[in-house]
Amino acid sequence: MSMTRIMSALLRRTHSFSSSRAPISTTFATSLSVAGKPKISYKNDSGGHTRNLHLLDPRLWIIFSGQAAILGFCGNVVMAEDDPIKPRSGDNTDGSGLERIEDGSVVSNIHTSKWRVFTDSGREHFFQGKLEPAERLFGSAIQEAKEGFGERDPHVASACNNLAELYRVKKDFDKAEPLYLEAVSILEEYYGPEDVRVGATLHNLGQLYLVQRKLEEARACYEMKRRVLGHNHPDYAETMYHLGTVLHLQGKDTDAEALILDSLKILEDNGQGESMTYIRRLRYLSQIYIRSNRLAEAENIQRKLLHMMELSKGWNSMEAVIAAEALAVTLQLSGKLREALELFEKCLNTQKKLLPEGHIQIGGNLLHMAKTFMLQASQLRGTDNSEALSKLEKAKDYLGDSSRIAKDVLLKLKNQKGKEQKQGKSSETLRNYEHAALVILLRSLESLAVLETSKTEIPEAKERDPHAAEDALVQCLSAYKEFGSGSQLQDSPEVKAEYVSCLKHLSVLLANKERTTLRSKASSISIAELKEEVRRIEMDLLGSHKKGS
Secondary structure: OOHHHHHHHHHHOOOOOOOOOOOOOOOOOOOOOOOOOOEOOOOOOOOOOOOOOOOOOHHHHOEEEOOOEEEOOOOOOOOOOOOOOOOOOOOOEOOOOOEOOOOOOOOOOHHHHHHHHHHHHHHHHHHOOOHHHHHHHHHHHHHHHHHHHOOOOHHHHHHHHHHHHHHHHOOOHHHHHHHHHHHHHHHHHHHOOOOHHHHHHHHHHHHHHHHOOOHHHHHHHHHHHHHHHOOOOOOHHHHHHHHHHHHHHOOOHHHHHHHHHHHHHHHHHOOOOOOHHHHHHHHHHHHHHHHOOOHHHHHHHHHHHHHHHHHHHOOOEHHHHHHHHHHHHHHHHOOOHHHHHHHHHHHHHHHHHHOOOOOHHHHHHHHHHHHHHHHHHHHHOOOOHHHHHHHHHHHHHHHHHHHHHHHHHHHHHHHHHHHHHHOOOOOHHHHHHHHHHHHHHHHHHHHHHHHHHHHHOOOOOOOOOOOHHHHHHHHHHHHHHHHHOOOHHHHOHHHHHHHHHHHHHHHHHHHHOOOOEOOOOOOOOEHHHHHHHHHHHHHHHHHHHHHHO
16 A cells, blocks of 8 residues: 555544543642652653743743753643653553564564564664664664565564654654555554554554644544554553644644543553553643633642642652642632742742752742732732832842842853763753753843833832833843854744743833833844844744644
8 A cells, every 4th residue: 555545544534532431530629738758850741832921921931840940831842741652551562662573473584584683783772872773774674574574574564663763763754754654554454454553553653743743644643543452452541642632732622631531531440540641641631721721620630739749759859849830830820829929939948958059940930939929019009009019029039039040050051061062972951951041041031121110110119220121131132142042042932932022022112212222332233123133033933833833
């Protein structure tokens, strides 16, 4: 069967569905005082990125803590849990997504022997991160399988899958897709379309489409895999979850919710209601609720998650802090600022015990607290201006600390990265920290500009600096140029979005003052140049969005 015909068949076979399972309960009362031993454990769980919100909207500054404190929803992340290359019970793969050799064939010749050697050696190189020799070996394994077993034998499909997985890891998607399609074609022809081995390969193909945001194709793969497996298969819950994430990305939140709830219920029924897989999927569901403005439901889930973390890890753990921060942000969105602030303060105290001084995650929490004080000040304006000013002063102190920590982290990482580059090393963890620190710095400085503008609008304010907001925004632009421009960070949509926000804010500020250029001696940029820079970055962001859609 041709690859075009396979994809046509995949898309034709997609069908509508309804969830037959009862929804899980998300209402949960919780205590915030369970003690435990300190333990630092990080897990990076992010959801989708939301823009076009008011600067004080907490959705712009959620931290879901990971190896670095990753600030905000990350627009590039495909899944909110489960490594795309992970063990799947019931199929012939291991934790890498590569096919294991479990050959019951009686065919034996020089080519089959070579196929086995090339496959084993390729897997060994793959696991060592030596992708170039692994690619050559997997390619040779395909050829030997064809000559030893026959062109349309399942061994060829297994070899195609292995090379496709390698290309997926390398993000060489154009080379991976035809190999997956060939594997699906061979397996369907040999075993029939309902075989579990077809389902396993469809899963890999679905992941390939999902990471490219080819959502209809990904949905087709997961729909077919669900039909192939049947409800009682161990992989059914995972398939429901992955299909739910695709539907969420397509904007079909009702269907996505039903599938994810179905997945969670299956895990509960199988005694996995306290597993990390269950927790990560539940967290992802809460993110869907937040983006759908279903805050009460998100709050219930997050209270349940916090309670689970307290019971299993104790309050003095990073797991509990992550859960508490997520809950606090939802409380901010709901206008429950006092409880949100109490949670942030409790998180900050725990972070100071568990993390080194000046850790970026502490800087992120300080930014949260500053924003909370600013929101409280906004509520008090007009009724109690004196208290509103007091809140703004507290917020200013926290913004000063958060921007200082973020800048210190960026300077240290810049030096450390230079040393690692000289040694030929590269660290994803360092890049995550660097990204988080720059976003926190840009947001802290722009928030400071908002704060200074707010102070000038309160009659009781004694100290007024008419240039303070402009100075903060100029620092924001300088920070982007120093730490973002010319580095990998300049390609981050989130960093670009923060930079554009600062540019727009500055151009509006200058227009309101009826000025055409900055007063800063360090920069003589005009409003026209600011607007042109905004246009250029927004075109870049639009291009990135189209590539990812």
